[in-house]
Amino acid sequence: MGSSLTRSWLSALSPMIALLLMLLGSFYVLSNATENAARFNNLYGWMLLINLIGLLILVAMIGVNLYKLVSQYRAGVPGSRLTVRLVIVFVLLSVIPVSIVYYFSLQFLQRGVDSWFDVRIERSLEDALELSQVSIDIRQRELVKQMSVIVRTLVDVSESNAGLTLSDLLERTEALELSLLGKNNRIIAFSSADPGTIVPHRSTEDVLMQVRLGSRYVGLEPVKDLGIHVRLVFPIPPGSGANTEQRLLQALFPIDQRINTLADSVQQYYNVYTQLNFLRGQLKNSFMLTLSMVLLLSLFSAVWVAFFSAQRLMAPVRDLAEGTQAVADGDYSKQLRVVGNNELGFLVQSFNDMTRRLAQARSEAQDSQQQVESQRAYLQAILGNLSSGVVTLDPEMRLQTANPVAGKILGIDLLPFVGRFVDEIAEEQDSLKRWVDAIKPLTNQEGQWQEELILFTPAGRKVLMCRGTTLPDDIGERGDHVIVFDDITTLVQAQRDAAWGEVARRLAHEIRNPLTPIQLSAERLQFKFQHKMNEADSSMLTRATETIIDQVEAMKKMVTAFTEYARAPAMDLQPLDLNKLIFEITEMYNSPDLQIDRELDSHTPVIQADAPRIRQLLHNLLKNAMEAMEDLSSKHLQVSSRCMDEHGCQFVELQIKDFGHGFPEENMGHYFEPYMTTKVKGTGLGLAIVKKIVEEHGGMVTAENLPDAGAVITIRLPVITAKQITAASTLTPNKDKA
């Protein structure tokens, strides 16, 4: 890991290192060139340009880094503030010492260069130069004398002898070369000590011109490779004879070898010194330029390295910040690159472990949530397929859950009301009010409870068996209430039918069967002994047997009535206009001594009912009323019907009022039970049958006494449409079984 890290650092740094090395190399060349090193001299200009470009590249790179950093800082990118701080610290750490070194280097440079130059040295060099000149001057004077002698020798020398004479003179003097020039500077004769020289070192035109005008020329002249020589050009006066043109003698004399060497040395160092002195300012500038460029290179490199290392150092911190942000946003899959075997690496490793564990924990939580969900769905499926309604309420009596069957039994879809208080629901839905009123006190009980409730729902009267319990919550306090209820209307009806069927069967079997032998025996007794007895006994026998026969007949009727009651033929619900039926039947009872008032509401809707049963119901009620007013002189009946809308249920209410004696108070509450009669005659089944028929139609019947005299029986029959009947039959699939 460490080696890969080093590799990545090296690969990131290598272009920069290459650039820096290149610049350093070129600075080396530059500084050497400044010191006049010949090998780099020609490269000086290029090096300067290359270094400038290199520095510009560095500046550009720093600029880009700075721009990026400032943008990141402004954008609030994680880690950017710390990066800025690190960069500032790094830059200060590098800039301050480098600047101090630079300042003092400049000072030393200035003083160092200045210290090379001293007025005394300059003076002494000038003196040395002058000394050289003076020493050469002495030699020059000697040579002038020598030259004057030679000139005199050559006055009368002819052109043909000139060469020999010059050679002779050359041998006698120390001259390097002697040349005799004629008109137009034509070389008449030439002689040189150096056999390789075939052409004389010519004097310049102006010198020759000057000599031809009559003056002599004595001058020093550096001859290439031979050192300093004295050049003498003397005019030769025209002689007698053939030599009439003005000739010039040109001579080159070397000076003493030792003097020559020393003078050359003095000249050379004087030249170097004056040149350096002249270049002093530019030399300083040049050194300063090189130094400044090296400083800039160092500074820019340091700044760039500051950026580079700060960003490198901060990269894991930035990654960590981003990773933490990602984790905060819920992304636990974030894994960071481990940066090395240091504290940051350890931190990153810990972060990775943390996210891994978080991801694992979340995955487990999701699994368990899925399990819970599936269990919940399973439970929902079970609850949905239960024939019982299941409702849960929280301790504040808010509806928590309700299965579909609960809604069907109660006649309301409960799902939209989940989360709301049951009181609120009851206020909105009147049909639930009775159920809520009945349930609320029961939920306060400890432990399990069970209660049978009778509701009047849109689908008619319903008998519910409710069972409930309170679940303990997490801390053992009273928690949610669970209420399970079943629609046992059909079951109750079936049980009752079965009970009465058994009664009827037993009556038929135990009572009706002996009745016929009793009747026949009585008739036989009458027939056999009536004629054998005297008139008085015969009369008594006849009365007794007739009594037996009448009573047996009455018992037979009673048994038949029972059978009728117990028999439960299938209901045949058809649309029925109740008002019309009431009118029809009350018309049958119309007589002069009976007043029947009818108050029939014309808006009463058509109901679904079994017409023969309703007909029997009306007959029973009317007969019952008539019997209640039997001993009264004026009989008055009131029959009314109306349509009512109560608790969200629409029903038809039928009332029959009689103004007779009313019901005995002691039997209050039992009027509709079989054999509950106060009359001498009658089976005691009239009102029981009425109740049975009403319940078969899903209705309710009540009886009460009127305040003054008389009684009223109220029947409420639900307005059930054909559609609701179908729905009701599907709601209670076990009706047939029950």
Place this chain on the structure above:
Amino acid sequence: MHCFTHKQVAWFLMALSAMTGLLCTPLTVLANPNLKVYSASTHERGNVVYLNAQLEYSLNEAAVTALQSGVPITFKLKVEIFQPRKWIWDKVISEHVHRYQLSYHALTQQYLVTNISSGIQNSYSDRNIAMSAMGRIYNLALVATTALPQQADLQARIKVSLDINALPTPMRPWAYISSDWKLSSEWYTWDLV
């Protein structure tokens, strides 16, 4: 390592070209009238093309001071034989560079003119005489006629300038950018006979 956007690259290139332009501009500044080519001509002798020319050298104050301080001043004589072309740049057939160095010999108080190519050195007691001697180009062999294309309209041109690269190194940074040292003549062109 760093991804530069197009914009950044464009900016960088602009800055670079501006900097390079700044460095190069003084080199191409039009000639200072200090140096002149009065006349120039060529003639052929023995299948060799020779050059005769009359140049005028003169030094400004900075150059004179440098010369007196022992700094040798080098002049570069550039002769080109070329074939002029109408639409594109001329085709240079041969190019000759000769350097002449003027220096001051303090001990003898002479001005030395050295032909660096041939090594011939002459000394003069006066600077102006030295420069006028340096300005007389007489029978300078340029090229063999065999090296030149036949039946082509050839031209020659000559230009003389101060060689900054021959100055001592410390002087050069300033000389590169200062007009004092931009001593150069204009091109003098003539038909090659």
